[in-house]
Amino acid sequence: MTLLRRLRNTSLLARFGVISLLLTIAVGMVLASVLSTAVAERAREQAEWTAIVTVRLGLQPQLTPGDLANGFDGTRLAAVDAAVDAARNNLQGGGELDDLDPVELNIFNRDRTIVYSDENDKIGSVSESDELDDVLSGEVVSGFSHSDDDGTGSEDGERVFLEVYVPVQYAGSASPDGAMELYLPYAPVAAAVATDVRTLTITLVVGLAIFYGVVFRLIASASRRLQRQTEALRSSAERDRHQSTHDSLTGLPNWVLLRDRLAQSLSAASRTSGEVSLLLIDLDRFKEINDTLGHTYGDKLLCQVGPRLQSVLRDGDTVARLGGDEFAVLLPSVQGEEEARAIAERLSEALHRAFDVDGVVLDVEASIGIVLSPWHGTDTEELLRNADIAMYVAKEHKAGAVVFTPEEHVAAPSRLTVLGDLRRALDGDDELFLNYQPKYTLHGERIEGVEALLRWQHPLLGLIPPDEFIPVAEGTGIILRLTERVLGLALDQMRRWLDAGHAVPVAVNLSTRCLLDAGLPDLVQRMLTEHRVPATLLRLEVTESAVMGDAARCMEVLQRLHDLGVKLSIDDFGTGYSSMASLRRQPLDELKIDRSFVLGMCTTQQDAVLVRTAIDLGHNLGLTVVAEGVEGIEHVEALRELGCDIAQGYHFARPMMADKLSELLDRVGTIHDAQGAVTSRP
Numbered sequence: 014m015t016l017l018r019r020l021r022n023t024s025l026l027a028r029f030g031v032i033s034l035l036l037t038i039a040v041g042m043v044l045a046s047v048l049s050t051a052v053a054e055r056a057r058e059q060a061e062w063t064a065i066v067t068v069r070l071g072l073q074p075q076l077t078p079g080d081l082a083n084g085f086d087g088t089r090l091a092a093v094d095a096a097v098d099a100a101r102n103n104l105q106g107g108g109e110l111d112d113l114d115p116v117e118l119n120i121f122n123r124d125r126t127i128v129y130s131d132e133n134d135k136i137g138s139v140s141e142s143d144e145l146d147d148v149l150s151g152e153v154v155s156g157f158s159h160s161d162d163d164g165t166g167s168e169d170g171e172r173v174f175l176e177v178y179v180p181v182q183y184a185g186s187a188s189p190d191g192a193m194e195l196y197l198p199y200a201p202v203a204a205a206v207a208t209d210v211r212t213l214t215i216t217l218v219v220g221l222a223i224f225y226g227v228v229f230r231l232i233a234s235a236s237r238r239l240q241r242q243t244e245a246l247r248s249s250a251e252r253d254r255h256q257s258t259h260d261s262l263t264g265l266p267n268w269v270l271l272r273d274r275l276a277q278s279l280s281a282a283s284r285t286s287g288e289v290s291l292l293l294i295d296l297d298r299f300k301e302i303n304d305t306l307g308h309t310y311g312d313k314l315l316c317q318v319g320p321r322l323q324s325v326l327r328d329g330d331t332v333a334r335l336g337g338d339e340f341a342v343l344l345p346s347v348q349g350e351e352e353a354r355a356i357a358e359r360l361s362e363a364l365h366r367a368f369d370v371d372g373v374v375l376d377v378e379a380s381i382g383i384v385l386s387p388w389h390g391t392d393t394e395e396l397l398r399n400a401d402i403a404m405y406v407a408k409e410h411k412a413g414a415v416v417f418t419p420e421e422h423v424a425a426p427s428r429l430t431v432l433g434d435l436r437r438a439l440d441g442d443d444e445l446f447l448n449y450q451p452k453y454t455l456h457g458e459r460i461e462g463v464e465a466l467l468r469w470q471h472p473l474l475g476l477i478p479p480d481e482f483i484p485v486a487e488g489t490g491i492i493l494r495l496t497e498r499v500l501g502l503a504l505d506q507m508r509r510w511l512d513a514g515h516a517v518p519v520a521v522n523l524s525t526r527c528l529l530d531a532g533l534p535d536l537v538q539r540m541l542t543e544h545r546v547p548a549t550l551l552r553l554e555v556t557e558s559a560v561m562g563d564a565a566r567c568m569e570v571l572q573r574l575h576d577l578g579v580k581l582s583i584d585d586f587g588t589g590y591s592s593m594a595s596l597r598r599q600p601l602d603e604l605k606i607d608r609s610f611v612l613g614m615c616t617t618q619q620d621a622v623l624v625r626t627a628i629d630l631g632h633n634l635g636l637t638v639v640a641e642g643v644e645g646i647e648h649v650e651a652l653r654e655l656g657c658d659i660a661q662g663y664h665f666a667r668p669m670m671a672d673k674l675s676e677l678l679d680r681v682g683t684i685h686d687a688q689g690a691v692t693s694r695p
């Protein structure tokens with residue numbers, strides 16, 4: 014039992030080793046015992062049979078029924094003695110039972126009287142032996158008998174004999190006429206048995222040892238391989254789990270883990286009637302830092318924020334990064350608003366201490382929104398939404414830390430509530446979807462590609478246009494999650510179209526904030542690989558103002574995206590202030606003239622000039638030129654005249670659901686072949 018208990022704590026291989034060894038030994042012992050018994054039995058039978066044959070063939074013919082009935086006279090006795098000697102000699106010639114020298118021979122008549130014995134003084138005596146009854150009824154009986162040779166009665170001097178009774182029956186008799194009793198020494202048989210058993214045991218031990226060794230080696234190597242695979246699987250699962258619950262830049266818990274811990278804290282607090290507090294922290298001057306120093310500094314600063322926040326918190330508190338410059342602190346147990354406020358104060362102070370990023374001293378300020386459960390909500394969604402509102406109030410009033418108050422919630426501008434709802438929408442998968450608007454070649458009026466446009470079906474407010482929620486999301490890290498969702502949906506659809514034989518390029522709009530995220534190219538590459546979509550089919554649209562405003566910083570991200578093979582467009586061209594020089598530096602492929610100019614080009618001279626200039630500029634830079642917002646035939650004709658390549662607008666098609674676009678693609682096809690290469694001129 015203790016062995017089993019100890020084994021339970023050892024490795025599987027050690028357990029297998031010990032258990033299989035014990036089983037092999039047990040099987041060996043059982044086999045040895047069964048085979049030894051069989052060997053001994055076979056040897057005994059052989060000795061018995063030798064005795065029977067000797068008696069029947071050597072002795073019985075020497076006796077007559079009269080000898081048995083009347084006993085032997087002197088001459089007959091001498092003849093029988095001689096026959097007995099001869100039989101004895103025969104017995105000794107038996108090969109491996111060479112020493113089978115009978116020590117005693119008795120012949121009985123039917124009345125159990127000894128008519129002959131090699132110990133002559135026994136002649137005439139009557140045997141009471143029970144075995145004699147069986148023999149006289151025709152059976153051969155054998156068994157072991159023991160004699161105390163040295164007369165001391167000690168076991169050392171004991172000899173074992175095989176005692177064989179053989180019936181003697183003559184032709185014409187209905188039952189045996191007498192019996193012979195033969196005592197054979199068992200020692201030679203036992204010695205032969207011992208030799209056989211020893212050989213057998215050695216063979217068994219060696220055989221089983223080889224068997225065990227081979228099986229153990231096989232199992233050990235299989236076990237090692239299995240262990241390596243299990244370890245690889247375990248560490249990859251651990252890595253995946255860590256990646257999905259932690260922020261890749263700072264290593265802090267991410268949104269997923271924070272929600273999980275918040276939910277756990279809420280259920281624990283509901284049992285103890287305790288209070289949970291959530292603090293949402295947004296860095297106020299982060300954009301400036303990114304703008305002036307570049308995202309490398311920005312990233313390094315973000316990495317220092319987590320430890321700074323943690324340094325003033327308790328062990329059980331959680332610091333998470335929600336994206337961008339947005340952090341959250343979860344206090345699973347607080348004593349009222351005052352304590353939450355005091356902790357927020359400590360966090361602000363910690364952030365106000367200057368940061369040293371590669372020798373550059375940086376000052377950071379933060380706006381903190383505070384909520385407490387159960388007072389400001391009892392579920393994760395409500396608390397997060399209210400924390401968002403409090404944080405925005407803090408930001409707008411430059412108030413540092415603000416505790417949520419329901420009155421502010423009621424009065425809060427709609428954009429504050431939008432954020433909470435958007436977070437919830439991002440957690441589900443049925444509120445956010447894409448519409449696709451085709452872009453047509455002006456030359457042959459065929460589909461050149463499509464633009465993916467985000468739609469939000471709000472459960473209460475209905476369809477919300479992107480202009481109403483994207484600018485709000487752009488103010489926080491949510492835009493990164495939103496972009497990832499849009500990319501995922503678009504790539505998913507591209508894969509479906511590819512499977513249906515349509516290599517249709519899809520354009521996805523990127524916010525400026527996404528271009529500040531150095532992780533974007535890796536994300537795009539990973540998602541392209543996951544969806545098995547060629548990079549050349551993906552187009553990313555960035556606004557003119559984004560590219561121009563943060564030229565240096567965006568340049569690197571754009572270049573890396575371009576290096577992946579992704580096509581890049583400059584969107585809403587004409588609304589920003591780009592110079593020819595800065596445009597030339599960007600790795601762009603396409604220029605989209607903003608729809609406000611296109612719409613006015615047939616009525617306003619100024620717009621007409623701008624459209625013409627944009628087309629010339631684009632072509633001079635080697636870019637494809639797209640006109641957005643093409644609503645009428647007059648626009649189409651004017652644009653064609655000016656040499657514009659592609660048009661997008663209600664004149665051709667409105668943004669539509671994917672299945673409608675699939676039907677359109679089936680009808681008209683695209684100018685691309687299955688690999689995405691252009692097969693006809695735009």
Ligand code: C2E
Nearest residue numbers: 466467479480483499522523524642643644661662663668
């Ligand atoms: P955009 O990238 O310039 O997209 C084109 C917008 O023009 C779309 O509006 C489209 O419906 C509209 N449009 C197309 N043809 C015509 C036309 O003939 N006349 C008029 N008046 N409008 C036309 P939508 O879908 O409301 O999108 C508005 C903006 O929202 C987009 O402008 C884009 O900047 C942004 N947006 C849309 N989806 C996303 C997204 O997934 N991510 C990001 N970051 N922004 C997006």
Ligand code: MG
Nearest residue numbers: 464522554584
């Ligand atoms: Mg666009």
Ligand code: MG
Nearest residue numbers: 584585605641
């Ligand atoms: Mg546009």
